[in-house]
Amino acid sequence: MSEKAKDAEVTIPAQAQDEGGATLTKDAAPGDVLLKVTGLQKHFPIRKGLLQRQVGAVRAVDGLDFEVRSGETLGVVGESGCGKSTMGRLITRLLEPTAGKVEFQGKDITHLGVGGMRPMRRDVQMIFQDPYSSLNPRHTVGTIISAPFKLQGVTPEGGVKKEVQRLLSVVGLNPEHYNRYPHEFSGGQRQRIGIARALALNPKLVVADEPVSALDVSIQAQVVNLLDDLQQELGLTYVIIAHDLSVVRHVSDRIAVMYLGKIVELADRDSLYKAPMHPYTKALMSAVPIPDPKRRNVKSERILLKGDVPSPIAPPSGCRFHTRCWKATEICKTTEPPLVELKPGQQVACHHPENFEDQAPQDTVLLSVAKEAAALVADEVLAESAETSAAVAAELETTEETPEPAAETTTEPAEEAAPEEAAPEEAAPEEAAPEEAAAEEASETVAVDESDSSEESGSDSKK
Numbered sequence: 001m002s003e004k005a006k007d008a009e010v011t012i013p014a015q016a017q018d019e020g021g022a023t024l025t026k027d028a029a030p031g032d033v034l035l036k037v038t039g040l041q042k043h044f045p046i047r048k049g050l051l052q053r054q055v056g057a058v059r060a061v062d063g064l065d066f067e068v069r070s071g072e073t074l075g076v077v078g079e080s081g082c083g084k085s086t087m088g089r090l091i092t093r094l095l096e097p098t099a100g101k102v103e104f105q106g107k108d109i110t111h112l113g114v115g116g117m118r119p120m121r122r123d124v125q126m127i128f129q130d131p132y133s134s135l136n137p138r139h140t141v142g143t144i145i146s147a148p149f150k151l152q153g154v155t156p157e158g159g160v161k162k163e164v165q166r167l168l169s170v171v172g173l174n175p176e177h178y179n180r181y182p183h184e185f186s187g188g189q190r191q192r193i194g195i196a197r198a199l200a201l202n203p204k205l206v207v208a209d210e211p212v213s214a215l216d217v218s219i220q221a222q223v224v225n226l227l228d229d230l231q232q233e234l235g236l237t238y239v240i241i242a243h244d245l246s247v248v249r250h251v252s253d254r255i256a257v258m259y260l261g262k263i264v265e266l267a268d269r270d271s272l273y274k275a276p277m278h279p280y281t282k283a284l285m286s287a288v289p290i291p292d293p294k295r296r297n298v299k300s301e302r303i304l305l306k307g308d309v310p311s312p313i314a315p316p317s318g319c320r321f322h323t324r325c326w327k328a329t330e331i332c333k334t335t336e337p338p339l340v341e342l343k344p345g346q347q348v349a350c351h352h353p354e355n356f357e358d359q360a361p362q363d364t365v366l367l368s369v370a371k372e373a374a375a376l377v378a379d380e381v382l383a384e385s386a387e388t389s390a391a392v393a394a395e396l397e398t399t400e401e402t403p404e405p406a407a408e409t410t411t412e413p414a415e416e417a418a419p420e421e422a423a424p425e426e427a428a429p430e431e432a433a434p435e436e437a438a439a440e441e442a443s444e445t446v447a448v449d450e451s452d453s454s455e456e457s458g459s460d461s462k463k
């Protein structure tokens, strides 16, 4: 894949600027905040009767705060119905937020209308889940991929056809297939067409809503690898939505775990995998198949969650996860835990986090729902959970009590020993690189870009 991309010289040529001077903002340097979301909400009204009076609301997204930095991949995971797709559509402004703020490169885009958003559409693109319904079956691939140029009034250097063929090469498709129709391609290839369309205008942020979940497992890795390669080569920033952690695991720099319209944990990938703090994260992680053959039979580590995600029309009080959590106590029912940074780079919203000191140690009596939920959790997991939390608490206590030794008091041998010991561990790769998918010609996914809603459809994910 990278080879194909290389052949195609992945650089997107400078495009002729339209008179409107479409670029809204200066380019963000890697690591700068590209997208900032504050208190974001989307409540879909429920109406009834002749007068269509509002009788309630689906609180699909109910107060999100996060940032996406330039060049990074933020993975967003959670079970079906947690509000991930709605969040994706809000940040790409395909949906109007009920409340909150969305800023892109420092510019408030929360309530921009269609006209105001038009120039923004160059910078923010979306790839959808379903490669079958996201491409207009009556249009040729050439027409589909060139649509963004027409909509934006942009003329690429060398002409539209040449650019479309170049984009086809970039995503690993044959440029000669310019005149073919979507039905002539496989699911994976269609997703590549959607990716090419999303890349046409050289976007800064790509929101991929379950980009591989509609694809055969055998080709999911190829599409994920394609997205990864494109990110390296084009300096893209991704928000990748997926319902399970295995897809986002290898590609994400940071991962946000959503439950019922809220982020319950947001952490860099390694911290999340090494020591998840929210019980819901731990449950999601235990659902990911274990690739190590030696551990394949370790079923006892699995955490089963009872039932489905509750209705977002009337979410549970306090912590929304308390009805399925094996650690829930009275405070979880009554008080919503705020999302706070308990460890550097790891935010969590939980009164009784895993791998950390209990935030409400006075509250020890489990709710009856928690006892039921605990019955589904292996004893080993419960024991380990108690152990790690106690160990962290003890460690914290010791750190608080023992004053840090002054720098001068450190002895020389100790100074030498520490770096030497640390080095091999640091050098050891945390995890094996994802298996490289064979660069087979036939395969891959379809994404869809979003400038015009006419072809939109599916959504989702990545690796």
Ligand SMILES: Nc1ncnc2c1ncn2[C@@H]1O[C@H](COP(=O)(O)OP(=O)(O)OP(=O)(O)O)[C@@H](O)[C@H]1O
Pocket (backbone or CB within 6 Å): 044, 058, 059, 060, 078, 079, 080, 081, 082, 083, 084, 085, 086, 087, 243, 312
């Ligand atoms: N247009 C809408 N009108 C009313 N309710 C909606 C609408 N779109 C989504 N919802 C509801 O909002 C909640 C969140 O939906 P959303 O699709 O964002 O979740 P999700 O986590 O992406 O799930 P999935 O992976 O199944 O797509 C769901 O209960 C869904 O039924």
